[in-house]
Every structure is written in C-alpha cells, then in structure tokens.
Amino acid sequence: MSSFIISKYIPILKTIRDYKKENIRKDIVGAVTVTVVGIPQYMAYALIAGVSPVYGLYTGIIAAIIGSVFGSSNQLITGPTNAICLLTASAMIRYMNLPNAYQILFLMTFLVGVLQMLYGVLKLGKLVDFVSHTVLVGFTAGAGVIIALGQLKTFLGISIKSSSAMSTLEKTYYIITHIRQTNLYVLGVGLMTIAIVVVCKKIGKKLPGALLGITVPIIFIIMFDLEKKGVKLIGTIPSALPTFKMVQFSFDSLKDIFRGAFTISIIGLVEAISISKSIGTKTRQKIDSNQEFIGQGIANIVGSFFQCLPSSGSFSRSAINYISGGTSRFAGILSGVFVAIILVYLAPYASYIPSAGLAGVLIYTGFGLIDKEEIKKVARAGILSSDSIAMWVTCVLVIILPSLDYAIYAGITLSIVLYLKDTNKAPVKLLIPTPGTESQTVEQEIKSVKGKVDVLIIQLEGNLYFGAASDLGVKLESLISKSRVFILRMKYVTTIDLTSLSTLKVFIRNVREAGGIPLISGVNSELDLFFKKTNLESDIGIENIFRSENEVFASTTNALQKARASLNCGIGDKAQKSATCTLLDLVSTFKG
Structure with missing residues (x-):
C-alpha cells in the first residue's frame, strides 16, 4: 500500500517498474527530436522574457527533467513557453533595470512553483475550468501579436533608446516612424531565417526548421563579415551546467511580484493540463490534474535554485514528442539531458547565432500562435455570442494593456459574467x-x-x-x-x-x-x-x-x-x- 502511495506522488517509480525494453529506442528518438526543436525555442523564449538565452537553456534542462519525474503525463515536455515568458516579461518590466533583477526573477519562479504545488495539495484541479477555452484562444492570439511586434526592432536592426521603459505599442510606433533606419543586412538575415523555417515546414514537418534557420545564416555572417555591418550576435553563452544558488527571499519582493506570479501559475497550469489531456485522449492515458499541478510546481521550485525561468508544458514540444514516438516520461528526462550535453560541448559555437535570426524565429512563432481554425469556430457561433466577445476582448486587451495579467483577469471575469448572463434564463x-x-x-x-x-x-x-x-x-x-x-x-x-x-x-x-x-x-x-x-x-x-x-x-x-x-x-x-x-x-x- 505504501509503495502505491509513493508511486502515485512520484510517478517515475511506476514508469521504472513497468518499463519495457522495446520503448528505449522510441524514447530516445522522441528526446532527440524534442532537443533539436527545443534548443532554438529555449533561447528565443528567454529573449521574450528579457534575459540572456542561457537561462532559457537552463530551464529546458531542469524543468524538462523534474516535470517528467513528478508530472502526470507521459508525453508532456516542461520548459519555457512563449506565453509564460511573455507574462514573465510583463511582470518583471519594473525590475529588469535593478541590480537584483535576476534574484527577483528566480524568486518569482519559486513563488509560481509554491502556488502551483499548493493548488495540487489542496486538490484544486477544477481551478483551471475558470479559464475558458475562448479566453485562452484570445490570449494566445494577442500574445502572438505582442511577441511578433516586440521583435521588430531586432528584426529590422533599429536601435531604440530606453526601450525597456516603453510598451510594445510605443515601440511599434517608434519603429514605424523611424523605418528608414532599417539595417538591410540585419533584415536580410531575419528574412533568411523565416524563409528557411517556412521551406522546411513545406518539405516535411520533422525537419528542424528553427534550428536550421538560426545556424545557416552563420555561414553568410562569417563569409561576408556581416558583424561589422551591424548584424549583432547573441554573444557568449557559458558552456557549463546550471549551478545551485540559494534564492534570495524578501517579503517586500514577494509582495510586489505576487500578482504576476499568481497569473503565471494559473496560465501555466491551464497550458499544461490542456496539452496533457489533448495528448491523453490519443494515448488513452488518464491525466491526474492535481498530480500535474504538483509536478509543475516542483519543477518551478527546483528550477528557481538553478537560475530557471517560470516554466510550463509546451504544446509544440509535447506534440513533437508524441508524434516522434516518445512513449514514457523518460523521453522528457532524456531531452533535458541532451540539452545539458549540447550546452557543455557546443555552447561556444552558439555565440555566432544572429539576434535577427532568433527574432525571425519568434516572429514566425508569434503568428503561429494565432489559431485561425479556433477563431473561425468561435466566430461561426456569432459575433455577439458570449464566447466571441470574451475571445476578442481578451485579445485586444492583451495587445493594448501594459500589464498582461490585467488582460487575463478581465477575460476570465468577462467570460464568467457572460456565462451567468446566459444561464439566468430558465429553460x-x-x-x-x-x-x-x-x-x-x-x-x-x-x-x-x-x-x-x-x-x-x-x-x-x-x-x-x-x-x-x-x-x-x-x-x-x-x-x-x-x-x-x-x-x-x-x-x-x-x-x-x-x-x-x-x-x-x-x-x-x-x-x-x-x-x-x-x-x-x-x-x-x-x-x-x-x-x-x-x-x-x-x-x-x-x-x-x-x-x-x-x-x-x-x-x-x-x-x-x-x-x-x-x-x-x-x-x-x-x-x-x-x-x-x-x-x-x-x-x-x-x-x-
């Protein structure tokens, strides 16, 4: 009985006990594919959060391993995601110019983990039901626009003074009014990256388009010495594994970042649970929402001591893991291990990656977040339907409000109000x-x-x-x-x-x-x-x-x-x- 309880809360033990040898190759193939796709994403998403790409790689190592050990899903890959990193950037915008900015960031990762674990311990699995699907569609569409617009200055090579203090719309207006300052070499590199990603997707979905998109331009940068012509590189990435560092606790800092951490904890869980259940319907695995809460919470708590960003389940990497044949949580663990190996041995070469290339990947990813099919489904229900109103209002608020958590709260509140309006009619x-x-x-x-x-x-x-x-x-x-x-x-x-x-x-x-x-x-x-x-x-x-x-x-x-x-x-x-x-x-x- 005790071993059953332990296996319930540490699911990797059951996986080890029931593991079949014929799954080893499938899990390795799944892990390799996730690693190839994940590395450029980890680096790019860290840029969304406003930090060095190395912290995205650290998160891709620690969160993937810990999330797979304690999470409920066999195929879920935990790590930095575009939506979570965008929320992180929004919550941290006031602190990034402070000398202790990174200490506050890792403290927020810790707080996100504590909140998520608390939800799981209190069995609040139904909590995610308060975030409607249409609100999430509106949020991701708005987030996609914000991500794409936020990368324009890097993509065009336009320098903006004090850009950290400006909103995305203010930056966009500045770029439009200073479009003549565009560096054509930088723009060329960015367009080359997007072209490679698009062509790879046309040829075959298994081709690592993002990875090729940021590495192929390196050849042209070296051949034509484009760095001297204004093409910026991401710079040196430490070829070392993340080390343990104590989180700097401060009551005042906890109070300041609580609102942002709360929003990230909820949206992170909505992402993880929806992705897990989506894949679970195909694999026939029953997902324990409360255990997934605990798994995501532990991943963030442990990650905070290894300089990690807040993390969640990634739809793209989890889907790729499933499609590539990953059958158990060992695929997620191995993906983290492979990222660690690449970081140790290939990090010096990553310093040649152009910033415009990563910006191109993010712009492509941003527009990919706009789920056109889901938007069409909601629109067919009627432009004035509750779902449609909640989706469009959330999307617009994400784009125009300086703080994304307000947009999320407004979307959730609106969807509940509209639901109550619809349900106060007695059939x-x-x-x-x-x-x-x-x-x-x-x-x-x-x-x-x-x-x-x-x-x-x-x-x-x-x-x-x-x-x-x-x-x-x-x-x-x-x-x-x-x-x-x-x-x-x-x-x-x-x-x-x-x-x-x-x-x-x-x-x-x-x-x-x-x-x-x-x-x-x-x-x-x-x-x-x-x-x-x-x-x-x-x-x-x-x-x-x-x-x-x-x-x-x-x-x-x-x-x-x-x-x-x-x-x-x-x-x-x-x-x-x-x-x-x-x-x-x-x-x-x-x-x-």
Missing part, C-alpha cells in the same frame, strides 16, 4: 397532449398558449439555481390563466436550489387560488428527498407528485390520468365528453 418548454395515430396520445410542443387549454405540460430543464429563479417566476406567472391542469415535468432538471423552489411554491399557490390544479411528474429520488426536506409535499399534496419510473413517460402518464380524474372525465355519456376528456381516455397508450 421552459410548453407541451399539450394531442391525438396521434393508432389511437395514441402524443405531446405537441408550442411556443406560447394563445387561448386556454385544459391540460398544459410545463417541462423544466437544466440547473434551476437562484440566478434563473426570476426568469422562471416570470414565465410561470404568465401561464396561470392559460390552463385548468398544470403538469410540471421535472425529469430533465439536474439540480434545483431553494430560491427556485420558492418560485415553484409561489406558482403552485397562485394556480390553486385561480382554481387550477398543479401536478408534478418525473421526480427522481434526489428531488423526491429534497421536496420532503423542504415541505413541498405539504404545499402541493403528496398525491399530486408522480415519481420517475423505469418505464419511459410513466410518471407523466400517471399525471395525465390524475388530470383526467380532476376534469371529471368518465362521468356521464361519452358523447357529451369534452375533446380533452376524450383525448385523455387514450392515456393508456400515451407515447410522449
């Missing part, structure tokens, strides 16, 4: 029994009751909570004078709270005062118990409540029989019966 269907074929009685749905009918079936549906109670009350009140017998069908009600129940009680009382007869059908065991506890039985009479039975429409059939009796059908000569009574005589063959 009510109106049905009347009508003659069918072969002496059967069927139900006919009507939009409204123009005259007065003898029997009206009111079908309630969904979650009848306090937000929908007002709308429910208005709809029921308008029907009181429309019928003699009302059958409230509760079969499709999932839950009902006290506020909505009070609305039903008011309706029942008003129907009786108007001389009508209220009946309730389709009551399941949970609703039956709830009605007993809340004394509804005494309000309507236990004989007027018809419980759900195994036979389809049985409770409604019983309610119609009661309606037949209530209307005095069956008394006197059949020829003198009302049309409704004649119809209700067919109730034994009622088909619903």
Whole structure:
C-alpha cells in the first residue's frame, strides 16, 4: 500500500517498474527530436522574457527533467513557453533595470512553483475550468501579436533608446516612424531565417526548421563579415551546467511580484493540463490534474535554485514528442539531458547565432500562435455570442494593456459574467397532449398558449439555481390563466436550489387560488428527498407528485390520468365528453 502511495506522488517509480525494453529506442528518438526543436525555442523564449538565452537553456534542462519525474503525463515536455515568458516579461518590466533583477526573477519562479504545488495539495484541479477555452484562444492570439511586434526592432536592426521603459505599442510606433533606419543586412538575415523555417515546414514537418534557420545564416555572417555591418550576435553563452544558488527571499519582493506570479501559475497550469489531456485522449492515458499541478510546481521550485525561468508544458514540444514516438516520461528526462550535453560541448559555437535570426524565429512563432481554425469556430457561433466577445476582448486587451495579467483577469471575469448572463434564463418548454395515430396520445410542443387549454405540460430543464429563479417566476406567472391542469415535468432538471423552489411554491399557490390544479411528474429520488426536506409535499399534496419510473413517460402518464380524474372525465355519456376528456381516455397508450 505504501509503495502505491509513493508511486502515485512520484510517478517515475511506476514508469521504472513497468518499463519495457522495446520503448528505449522510441524514447530516445522522441528526446532527440524534442532537443533539436527545443534548443532554438529555449533561447528565443528567454529573449521574450528579457534575459540572456542561457537561462532559457537552463530551464529546458531542469524543468524538462523534474516535470517528467513528478508530472502526470507521459508525453508532456516542461520548459519555457512563449506565453509564460511573455507574462514573465510583463511582470518583471519594473525590475529588469535593478541590480537584483535576476534574484527577483528566480524568486518569482519559486513563488509560481509554491502556488502551483499548493493548488495540487489542496486538490484544486477544477481551478483551471475558470479559464475558458475562448479566453485562452484570445490570449494566445494577442500574445502572438505582442511577441511578433516586440521583435521588430531586432528584426529590422533599429536601435531604440530606453526601450525597456516603453510598451510594445510605443515601440511599434517608434519603429514605424523611424523605418528608414532599417539595417538591410540585419533584415536580410531575419528574412533568411523565416524563409528557411517556412521551406522546411513545406518539405516535411520533422525537419528542424528553427534550428536550421538560426545556424545557416552563420555561414553568410562569417563569409561576408556581416558583424561589422551591424548584424549583432547573441554573444557568449557559458558552456557549463546550471549551478545551485540559494534564492534570495524578501517579503517586500514577494509582495510586489505576487500578482504576476499568481497569473503565471494559473496560465501555466491551464497550458499544461490542456496539452496533457489533448495528448491523453490519443494515448488513452488518464491525466491526474492535481498530480500535474504538483509536478509543475516542483519543477518551478527546483528550477528557481538553478537560475530557471517560470516554466510550463509546451504544446509544440509535447506534440513533437508524441508524434516522434516518445512513449514514457523518460523521453522528457532524456531531452533535458541532451540539452545539458549540447550546452557543455557546443555552447561556444552558439555565440555566432544572429539576434535577427532568433527574432525571425519568434516572429514566425508569434503568428503561429494565432489559431485561425479556433477563431473561425468561435466566430461561426456569432459575433455577439458570449464566447466571441470574451475571445476578442481578451485579445485586444492583451495587445493594448501594459500589464498582461490585467488582460487575463478581465477575460476570465468577462467570460464568467457572460456565462451567468446566459444561464439566468430558465429553460421552459410548453407541451399539450394531442391525438396521434393508432389511437395514441402524443405531446405537441408550442411556443406560447394563445387561448386556454385544459391540460398544459410545463417541462423544466437544466440547473434551476437562484440566478434563473426570476426568469422562471416570470414565465410561470404568465401561464396561470392559460390552463385548468398544470403538469410540471421535472425529469430533465439536474439540480434545483431553494430560491427556485420558492418560485415553484409561489406558482403552485397562485394556480390553486385561480382554481387550477398543479401536478408534478418525473421526480427522481434526489428531488423526491429534497421536496420532503423542504415541505413541498405539504404545499402541493403528496398525491399530486408522480415519481420517475423505469418505464419511459410513466410518471407523466400517471399525471395525465390524475388530470383526467380532476376534469371529471368518465362521468356521464361519452358523447357529451369534452375533446380533452376524450383525448385523455387514450392515456393508456400515451407515447410522449
């Protein structure tokens, strides 16, 4: 039992115990492919965060290994991602010119990890559900635009003084007004990188386009001595592994960075869980959200002591790992090991990588974040639909607001408000029994009751909570004078709270005062118990409540029989019966 518990919280132990030899080659191929694709991403994403590319490589080593050891998914690759690095840059913009900027950055990585681990320990796996898919689509689209615009000055070779204090839109305006200062050699290198990436993608998805895009231009830089013509290189990268350094704790710093860390912790988990579940649907692996929270948290906590940026699950690298055949968490661990080996032995050559090349990779990646298919799906739902409004508002706010966490909070708040607006409408269907074929009685749905009918079936549906109670009350009140017998069908009600129940009680009382007869059908065991506890039985009479039975429409059939009796059908000569009574005589063959 104890070994099972340990394996639950340290999933790598179960992987070791159940590992099959035939998976070794698959995991190595997956790890190599992830490494080749990941190295230029790690370096480029570090530039988004506003730090040296080496810190992106450090994060690609530590986060990939620790995330795979403790995470829930077999294929998830943890490391720096474009969205998380963009949020990091937004949170750190006030501190990057300070002498202790990197200490604050690593403290934020630590705080992100603590928050994520706390969510997992408290089993708050449902927390990610509050960030709607459309908000995430809007955020990533806006983030893609910001990433692309943020790299324009490097891509064009335009120097901007005090650019760290300027917003992305301010930088973009400056570039547009100073476009004549473009260095054509720098622009050529950037365009060459994008062209190589695009061509590689056209030829085959397995080609490492980003890696070739930043290494091929090195040949031209050396041949034509382009460094003297203004083409800047990323500079020296230490050929050493990240070393342990104690995080510098400060209460004031923790208080200052908490808001940014909280946003990063939530968005990081949304990324990791959505990616894990997406791949899990194909591999049939059940993802434990709380364990993934803990795994991501530990990866960030450990990473903070090895100069790592905040990290999360990467969709592109995880997908590549899965497509390349990676079957276990060893693929993620090996990818971190391979990055470490390359850092130690090939770091000196990386100093020749042009900054414009990395900017080209980021511009291409930025526009790739704009998920056109998802945007089309949301747009097809209607430009004024809740999903569409939440997506576009989030996207625009990401672009125009100086602080990205405000855009995220606004998007989440807006999606919740719009959801509540949509759910405060009580779903009510109106049905009347009508003659069918072969002496059967069927139900006919009507939009409204123009005259007065003898029997009206009111079908309630969904979650009848306090937000929908007002709308429910208005709809029921308008029907009181429309019928003699009302059958409230509760079969499709999932839950009902006290506020909505009070609305039903008011309706029942008003129907009786108007001389009508209220009946309730389709009551399941949970609703039956709830009605007993809340004394509804005494309000309507236990004989007027018809419980759900195994036979389809049985409770409604019983309610119609009661309606037949209530209307005095069956008394006197059949020829003198009302049309409704004649119809209700067919109730034994009622088909619903």
